[in-house]
Amino acid sequence: MDDITFAHIQQAAERLRGIAHVTQVVTGRQLDETSGATVFLKCENFQRVGAFKFRGAYHAILMRPPEEQGRPIVTISSGNHAQGVALACRLLGRQAHILMGGLTNPIKRQAVLDYGATIHEAADHLDAERKLPTLLEQLHGVYIHPFNDPLVIAGQGTVMLEFLATVPDLDVVLAPVGGGGLLSGTCVAAHGLNPAVKVYACEPAGALDAIHSVRENRVVPMPEPKTMAEGLKTSLGDVTLPLLRRHLAGFFVVEEDEIPRAMRFAFERLKLVIEPSSAVALAPLLRREPALAGKRVGVILTGGNVDLSAFFDQFRSS
Amino acid sequence: MDDITFAHIQQAAERLRGIAHVTQVVTGRQLDETSGATVFLKCENFQRVGAFKFRGAYHAILMRPPEEQGRPIVTISSGNHAQGVALACRLLGRQAHILMGGLTNPIKRQAVLDYGATIHEAADHLDAERKLPTLLEQLHGVYIHPFNDPLVIAGQGTVMLEFLATVPDLDVVLAPVGGGGLLSGTCVAAHGLNPAVKVYACEPAGALDAIHSVRENRVVPMPEPKTMAEGLKTSLGDVTLPLLRRHLAGFFVVEEDEIPRAMRFAFERLKLVIEPSSAVALAPLLRREPALAGKRVGVILTGGNVDLSAFFDQFRSS
Numbered sequence: 224m225d226d227i228t229f230a231h232i233q234q235a236a237e238r239l240r241g242i243a244h245v246t247q248v249v250t251g252r253q254l255d256e257t258s259g260a261t262v263f264l265k266c267e268n269f270q271r272v273g274a275f276k277f278r279g280a281y282h283a284i285l286m287r288p289p290e291e292q293g294r295p296i297v298t299i300s301s302g303n304h305a306q307g308v309a310l311a312c313r314l315l316g317r318q319a320h321i322l323m324g325g326l327t328n329p330i331k332r333q334a335v336l337d338y339g340a341t342i343h344e345a346a347d348h349l350d351a352e353r354k355l356p357t358l359l360e361q362l363h364g365v366y367i368h369p370f371n372d373p374l375v376i377a378g379q380g381t382v383m384l385e386f387l388a389t390v391p392d393l394d395v396v397l398a399p400v401g402g403g404g405l406l407s408g409t410c411v412a413a414h415g416l417n418p419a420v421k422v423y424a425c426e427p428a429g430a431l432d433a434i435h436s437v438r439e440n441r442v443v444p445m446p447e448p449k450t451m452a453e454g455l456k457t458s459l460g461d462v463t464l465p466l467l468r469r470h471l472a473g474f475f476v477v478e479e480d481e482i483p484r485a486m487r488f489a490f491e492r493l494k495l496v497i498e499p500s501s502a503v504a505l506a507p508l509l510r511r512e513p514a515l516a517g518k519r520v521g522v523i524l525t526g527g528n529v530d531l532s533a534f535f536d537q538f539r540s541s
Numbered sequence: 542m543d544d545i546t547f548a549h550i551q552q553a554a555e556r557l558r559g560i561a562h563v564t565q566v567v568t569g570r571q572l573d574e575t576s577g578a579t580v581f582l583k584c585e586n587f588q589r590v591g592a593f594k595f596r597g598a599y600h601a602i603l604m605r606p607p608e609e610q611g612r613p614i615v616t617i618s619s620g621n622h623a624q625g626v627a628l629a630c631r632l633l634g635r636q637a638h639i640l641m642g643g644l645t646n647p648i649k650r651q652a653v654l655d656y657g658a659t660i661h662e663a664a665d666h667l668d669a670e671r672k673l674p675t676l677l678e679q680l681h682g683v684y685i686h687p688f689n690d691p692l693v694i695a696g697q698g699t700v701m702l703e704f705l706a707t708v709p710d711l712d713v714v715l716a717p718v719g720g721g722g723l724l725s726g727t728c729v730a731a732h733g734l735n736p737a738v739k740v741y742a743c744e745p746a747g748a749l750d751a752i753h754s755v756r757e758n759r760v761v762p763m764p765e766p767k768t769m770a771e772g773l774k775t776s777l778g779d780v781t782l783p784l785l786r787r788h789l790a791g792f793f794v795v796e797e798d799e800i801p802r803a804m805r806f807a808f809e810r811l812k813l814v815i816e817p818s819s820a821v822a823l824a825p826l827l828r829r830e831p832a833l834a835g836k837r838v839g840v841i842l843t844g845g846n847v848d849l850s851a852f853f854d855q856f857r858s859s
Binding site: 247249251252266268269271273330487490491493494495496497527529530531534535538 | 565567569570584586587589591648805808809811812813814815845847848849852853856
């Protein structure tokens with residue numbers, strides 16, 4: 224099922240019922256006034272593990288074939304996918320092994336341990352990828368890719384299914400793009416319900432690989448992405464790229480200094496704690512992007528896992 | 542109508558329909574695990590002006606007699622009531638004059654100005670009270686008390702009406718107590734719908750006047766309240782005191798160091814920005830107060846107006 228259809232996302236939604244939270248949609252007059260649009264925020268920062276990633280991880284692990292039962296689940300992630308896999312494994316009675324490369328947000332690391340997963344250290348993401356085959360062999364493990372997996376994508380697509388069930392008449396949807404798992408699921412779900420909805424990818428200027436990949440129709444890697452939106456440093460995969468090419472209306476590029484500004488707006492005006500990746504999807508509205516003027520705009524706030532010290536540091540330095 | 546009845550609150554809810562937000566109720570498994578209770582958070586931090594105070598202010602100003610039309614509205618407040626009055630006046634086409642005593646949270650001050658209100662400076666709250674009669678005379682103004690006013694109380698009571706409409710089977714409700722406007726409205730609304738609900742007042746140890754006032758059946762003033770929960774420094778009034786005596790199940794006293802801890806929990810675990818006053822109502826759950834174990838507990842998160850710098854300072858010093 225490399226081609227993900229609307230039916231796959233509906234099935235995923237059935238399987239996630241009662242397991243994943245149906246997250247709130249928040250609105251705010253100040254946000255509408257600031258942006259010149261009518262804005263709806265889908266709060267996946269309220270999702271289990273504090274981010275949408277739980278949906279895809281749970282769905283993909285649930286749907287592994289029965290003959291794999293008993294084999295541990297392995298993944299590479301220093302972020303929300305790690306937490307998603309760890310919690311999903313706890314709920315499904317499976318062992319989780321997480322390869323983490325480099326510095327990790329301490330709140331995410333602690334959550335992974337609290338869910339009972341085992342952490343394997345790597346120097347950085349590349350080192351983690353090098354170590355993966357050996358670890359999989361040693362553990363006789365099953366690998367769950369963070370985004371380039373149709374079952375993961377179908378799970379992430381359920382966000383949009385819920386969003387349009389709550390607010391059916393959106394003109395535009397904004398979501399951040401890293402590996403494109405959420406975004407491609409979003410596209411398929413949105414266009415399954417309403418082909419007229421325009422889905423835009425929001426990408427930080429310091430990690431501009433998706434925009435080039437979609438234009439050139441090949442995965443253009445980003446050797447040294449530089450952005451505080453850790454979750455968006457990843458490049459697209461061969462499953463997500465064709466979906467984005469088919470469905471995306473366009474890209475909004477977000478400058479680095481817009482990220483803490485959007486986090487501050489969320490904190491002070493919306494009373495919401497959002498991660499830098501979420502801020503990337505909010506930023507085009509705060510700068511009154513002309514294409515959004517007067518539109519009904521849905522924003523996927525992807526997560527809220529920020530620890531206080533990191534949050535302080537970002538503002539001290541910005 | 543010094544005696545506020547359930548019908549008054551129902552009428553207030555009718556009048557606020559489409560004007561005040563129907564705020565979200567948020568739940569969280571980590572909060573349930575930490576507290577040993579099943580917790581529901583009524584998010585008045587998402588209310589217009591970022592706090593429940595808008596409800597009472599709007600309702601009281603709307604219901605002033607027609608012969609007062611054209612006369613400006615005057616109040617004393619350095620906090621959310623000031624914002625509530627300022628926005629209500631803008632919506633109702635009236636002039637607002639706010640006497641502010643002492644240091645004011647800059648985010649609240651700016652919001653008041655943005656709503657078009659005039660700020661009158663006073664050295665502190667006492668000085669503001671001294672200046673009030675002259676100002677009222679000069680302006681031929683109409684005074685709106687922040688809490689000791691039946692119309693204000695009826696407006697604040699609508700929070701609880703909504704809360705029980707969303708979650709009908711609460712065992713216990715927690716709300717912070719300052720002047721008792723929200724709390725007495727909460728009591729009347731809760732017991733109008735379900736006399737078995739237990740309403741508890743949460744009061745900071747550094748401003749323990751309500752607990753003594755209720756016990757001694759007289760307004761016991763607090764000469765120098767010391768707490769970061771600015772909104773809770775006020776003493777009860779002669780309208781709120783008898784209502785609290787009749788309805789309250791009891792008090793939870795919250796130590797000062799529990800306040801930033803609850804704010805941090807809200808930030809990191811719930812992804813919510815809450816004011817110190819809201820944190821006071823959350824704190825008894827985080828310390829696993831025995832009376833709440835196993836109960837379905839509703840918490841009124843009263844507001845979320847914290848500016849980032851003040852937020853940082855609180856954690857640097859705690």
